[in-house]
Amino acid sequence: MDTKLSPDDGYTAVIGLGYVGLPLAAALAAAGSRVVGIDQDPAVRAAVEAGTPLFREPGLPELLAEVSDRFTVTDKLPDARPGAVIVCVGTPPEPGTNQADLTHLRSAVGMFAHALDAHCPVVIRSTVPVGTCREVVLPELKAHQDAPLLAFCPERTIQGRALAEIRSLPQIIGGLDQRAAAAASRLLAPVVPERITVSSLETAEMIKLVCNSHTDLIYGFGNEVALIAEALGLDASEVIASANLRYPRPDIARPGFVGGSCLVKDPYMLLDAARRAGHEATLVASARALNERVPEHAVQQVLTALAARGADLADATVIVCGIAYKGRPETDDVRGSAATSVQNLLANRVARLLGHDFVVADTRVSAMGFEPSELADGLSKADAVLLLSDHPGYALPDVAGLLASSPIVFDMWGMWEDALADTAGIEYMRLGRG
The missing domain is CATH 1.10.1040.10 (N-(1-d-carboxylethyl)-l-norvaline Dehydrogenase; domain 2)
Structure with missing residues (x-):
């Protein structure tokens, strides 16, 4: 896609077109801004250009179609200087340490720091440790200008309602100084009616x-x-x-x-x-430690019940229902999902580990180590069922008729309690039910 823009375009560069960056970029374009979305992943760029993003967010495909004349997608900063830069790259936890990996953030800042003029606000929207903007981002910007307009404006939306919440939730704005905070506020004003300016970059970082x-x-x-x-x-x-x-x-x-x-x-x-x-x-x-134990607790309950029956775990079929990390509002986001922990605990221990989700694609289910299954078929074959999600689709009044003759069922959210708790032949367990 052509990235040669006129110096008069005054575009806003949004770096990172994932769950955070793409809804914001589309919202800014819908509000009249000229937006250039930048992402290093060719699959992400191709999907956005086609109007079919790689993640589910209600209303987003339709909005992308509406703003196609004001929204350009590319892998690098255009030659023309941007009027504003918003950084929305991922800062995932490092395996083993749970510390934020700032690799993508450093790379993004390195992409644009040399190309800004003194009037270009830089908004960091990625979630970062307290002190990151001042200690990591600011030195790179100050290498090229004396008084950068740096602000931290955290993303606060949830998947499934991102577009509505961008426009309705108060936006926290923490600037390097009053000039920077005011510039960030002006940039986001067309999208976010209520903006709360706080005293520092660090205050805004901590609020998130x-x-x-x-x-x-x-x-x-x-x-x-x-x-x-x-x-x-x-x-x-x-x-x-x-x-x-x-x-x-x-x-x-x-x-x-x-x-x-x-x-x-x-x-x-x-x-x-x-x-x-x-x-x-x-x-x-x-x-945090307690919440991380919940998937292990569910698996242990199931394993204990199977052992009490004398079942051979190596011959057992287990279906996990709910691969996304939540069911309401529905999302296909699997980051931080209980299913990941369950798969780690059961992989190579059972004969078949099936997986079902109403939103997550079968290719993703398979990539996470599950054998994708239709719900009814999987329930009919399972020796044990772990219902991890409260997605409305799992509210099945006839679920007992879909199950194998005498399965073990662990129900994280109590979706099937009314249907199964007193059903003969089904060992029903739920979190919090002694």
Whole structure:
């Protein structure tokens, strides 16, 4: 695609066209901006140019079709200077350390730092450890200009509602100085009506990590209640629902898997920032550790039940229902999915490990180590079922009739409790049910 633009185009460069960058780029173009989307992956570029992004986000294909005359896709910065740059590249956790890998961020900044003028705002939207903008990004920019307009403006949306939330959620803006914050605010104003300017880059960086760590903590307490209820032979659903009923304090979260690309890494970034400052954030660490144990707990429940029956695990067929990290709102995002942990625990231990998801493509299911299966066929063959997702499609009132004669069922979210809890021949378990 031609990337030779006129110097008068005043385009906004959005670097990284994934779950964060592409919805924002499309929203900016829809608001009238000339946008150039930059991504190093040729498959990503081809899919965006065709209007069929590689991930599911309701309304995004239609919006891309509407803005095709204002949205260009390429693999590098055009020759003409950009009017603004927004960085939305991934910062995945490094295996074994859970520290953010800033390789893509450094590469992106190296791509444009030399090409900016003094009036070009640079917005970092990728989630980063506290101090990254000042310690990593700023030195690269200052090598080429004295007073860069650097701001950190965190992404705060969830997959499945990204386009609506970009336009409705308040946007946090932390600038290197007041000039930088004001420039970032002007850039995002056509898309985000409410903007909250905070005192520094570091404050904005921490806000993103605190929000997701708080979510992790809230869900973690629900899971703690579930594990305590199991140990006591009680039903966590009854405990939580009754405790919440018409009671004016914050609701206790229902138990279930806590994952996704943000919640499996952001608490570690906050922990690292606290540790470097001399504080051990034990509450954050405990919540994350507890939530990470939930998939292992589910697998152990199933293995224990199979062993109690005298079943030979090497001959067993297990189906995992729900490969994406969540079911509501639906997404095909598998980053931080419970299915990954379950696959690691069961791979090469069972005869067949089937996988089903209503949204995740079979090719992705296969790449994650599962044998793709139609739901009804897999349920009819399974010795054990792990229902990991609360996707509405799994609300099957006739699920008992689809199952093999006497399977073991672990239901993470209680989707099948009414249908299976008292069904003869089916050993039904759910998180939090003792």
